[in-house]
Amino acid sequence: MKFTNGMWHLEQGVQIDWMSNVERLSVKEETVDLLLNKFQRHRGDTLNSPTVSAKVTSPLEGIIGVKLVHWAGQLDKGPHYKLNWSSGHSKIDHTPNKSLRYTSGPLELTVNTAANELGFVFAGDKGKLTGHSFRSIGYVGDERTEKSRLADGLYFERQGYMLAELDLGVGEKLYGLGERFGPLVKNGQTVDIWNEDGGTSSEQAYKNIPFYISSRGYGVFVNTPGKVSLELQSERTTRVNISVPAEELEYLIVYGPTPKEILNRYTALTGRPSLVPAWSYNLWLTTSFTTNYDEQTVTGFLDGFRERDIPLGVFHFDCFWMKSYQWCDFEFDTDMFPDADGYLKRLRERGLHISVWINPYVGQASPLFDQGKQNGYFIKRTDGSVWQWDMWQAGMAIVDFTNPAACDWYAGYLRRLMEMGVDTFKTDFAERIPFRNVVYHDGSDPARMHNYYALLYNRVVYETMISVHGRSQSLLFARSSAPGGQAFPVHWGGDCESTFEAMAESLRGGLSLMLSGYIFWASDIGGFEGTPPPALYKRWVQFGLLSSHSRLHGSSSFRVPWIYGEDCSAVLRDCIKRKILLTPYLLQEALAGHRSGLPIMRPLFLEFPADLNTYTLDTQYLLGTNLLVAPVFSEDGSVTFYVPRTPQDTQGKWVSWFDHSKTYESGTWYTETHDFDTLPILVRPGSVTPLNPSLAVPEGDALTGLQFLVNGELTADVVVDIVDPSKTHDVLKTVTVSQDSAEGYKVVRIKSA
Structure with missing residues (x-):
């Protein structure tokens, strides 16, 4: 979010209290507490003026965190990202009225504590990485929001933001921030960390990760599940401006110096990526989304693959395996699949693994709706009623995964499907999560839950699979995520168009996600929206079969190759056979990841x-x-x-x-x-x-x-x-x-x- 109007002015209705001085500090074991205030001329400047408390810690060697707090009296309702933590690797040196040096392995933070000379410098083996220079830590008051009412007089309030601006060097380049579909280099972009179902052709993203990597040899992780705004050389051309609509902001500098070492430390902090079963590297085929299909249609596709000697490992049933308006009820549509148990058995006899589409929503027509309503399993409005809307499924509610009983209830339906023969689940959606006028079972802050919800959803499904299939045979096919979501693979790129441009933006999105702690990724081969021309289909097949995971999927048209010409069948056959022979290499690289x-x-x-x-x-x-x-x-x-x-x-x-x-x-x-x-x-x-x-x-x-x-x-x-x-x-x-x-x-x- 931008607060300034050029170098010299603020946007109308905005005020910023910049911190310029270290008033005092204390050291306890491996933690430093600093009290920061505005420019101090005399003791009178301590009155009618805000302060910012800064806490410096080091969760792991080579990582230093800074937590900036304006008002500490806010209720902490959570949720919080789980970070790994150790001690005994930090060293602190303090020269009063001059400087404080905080060292964690090869990473060092120096704070200038001389009067009115506040500055932070993070340095590695070859000198400065980043830091805070003049006017770069501040508290923002914004009166342009609904919170500000002139009639309140003396008690007039502004929406508050914590703001931290980190220095950039000459030629420094920035990467990551989740699966973003614009240019791989993020300099010049405005990025909001806020999960949305926006396709792959806009600034919105399904998988927003508040972590970026710098070509200068460090990464920055912003440790909050709430909305984070980043101006990456897009407001101040020498800085990354990080703001959150809250009273506190915590960021962690993750040292490299190489990009590989940055990712190593970041995943040690937020969690190592989980591995997936070997069979998942085979080709996946889906029914596509809105196509008309039944048992005969599916069997015809599978026979076509067998007749053409095209290896196929996984068959996926997309949304309409369930009756319309009843998503999710976890029941096969008996009109289309009168003998679902028997049919899944016959598919498995072909050597196929089975995947089915699910989401965390329950339509009002689903038999599960009344169960969820009566037992309090859904997100509620502040008046205690069930939160509902008609977007996607008529009258749909959203499962409240902060309620352990709701998790057990949801998991029970998954277990029944796995007993039928389902191997894995495509965990779709989880971006359209309300954040105003709703309450969660555990009292979590709805704004902080908006992004975090995807973790809860994927965790419930993934851990349920482990309880049935074991860790070595479990994986998801997930669309949304947040920091730590690498523990619940695999993730795919979402709804792309059937064009060469969309194929390129999909690759950019995948590479950005791979710089955010994830090691597996897939795209919809051929594109999701539209019908690909044969040339595009074949080129996307080549690319898709050289991704970690490979799935043929579309929206209103099928993706079986012979529809586009038998030469497409030949290309697909060659590409999947090449990928299979690479299995020892892919498994080795995955284990290293x-x-x-x-x-x-x-x-x-x-x-x-x-x-x-x-x-x-x-x-x-x-x-x-x-x-x-x-x-x-x-x-x-x-x-x-x-x-x-x-x-x-x-x-x-x-x-x-x-x-x-x-x-x-x-x-x-x-x-x-x-x-x-x-x-x-x-x-x-x-x-x-x-x-x-x-x-x-x-x-x-x-x-x-x-x-x-x-x-x-x-x-x-x-x-x-x-x-x-x-x-x-x-x-x-x-x-x-x-x-x-x-x-x-x-x-x-x-x-x-």
């Missing part, structure tokens, strides 16, 4: 931070550590991409996945034209990539048929973890790969030097 927060799909600068050319690239990515992917976003097959600089001691060149005689120089741009049987997939020099061409399904025998693709000369032996497909948290075998041998397994050597 679970341990460190490193995503499977990576912006190039995450892997090559020394190459400044990579910092603006958002139309290509790395799939894991070893494979560069440049999707084709044009009908004629033309694509321009950049090959990043590898370390000088790396032997060999980047090599085409499809033609090992075709090599690429590091630090060079290329333009190529590809038919639909290829796209730029480049193998990194000096890399070892585990493959298994004999696999028919991702959950198959990992060791029989295992081989290793070695590109260039290895300067040392490489240790590769072969993950157990039945328990993706476990390593089945560790193989040491040298230049020409791999403990008896086949080595495919690329001589690219």
